[in-house]
Amino acid sequence: MVASGKPQLNVEVVYAALDKQYLVRANVAAGSTVADALVASRLVEEVPKLDLANAEVGIWGRLVDRSAPLQDGDRVEVYRPLQIDPREARRQLAAHGRAMGQKN
Structure with missing residues (x-):
């Protein structure tokens, strides 16, 4: 996409809180x-409790540094x-004789 003569990238920024999922297109x-x-997503305004400064981030499930360049999409x-x-x-479950993913 090109806006005001400068190429633009369309990206999504997502965060899953315990009770709600946030998806912001930027x-x-x-x-x-x-x-x-x-910064462009303004996610901190949507989720004030989010400690964005200390949160780990990734692109498509892979941890990345905040300085990682973005690609469209x-x-x-x-x-x-x-x-x-x-x-x-796992240790706690094993101590009780249960396996991961088991309900009871």
């Missing part, structure tokens, strides 16, 4: 980074911190 200039998309993902270490969760 247009950024060609050559923009993940950090630029986060990228999906920038903001990740929540783990509530419990997966290894610890």
Whole structure:
């Protein structure tokens, strides 16, 4: 896309809170980074509790640095911190004789 003579990229910025999912479409200039998309998305205004400065981010499921360049159509993902270490969760389940994914 070209707006005002400058090439633009269409990207999505997504965040999944515990109770709601947020998807914001943003247009950024060609050559923009993940950090630029986060600012353009205004996600912090939608989710004031989001600690965007310390959250890990990725593009299409792969962790990236905020300085990573964007391509048209990228999906920038903001990740929540783990509530419990997966290894610890498996240990706790094993101690109770259960397996991951088992309901009871």
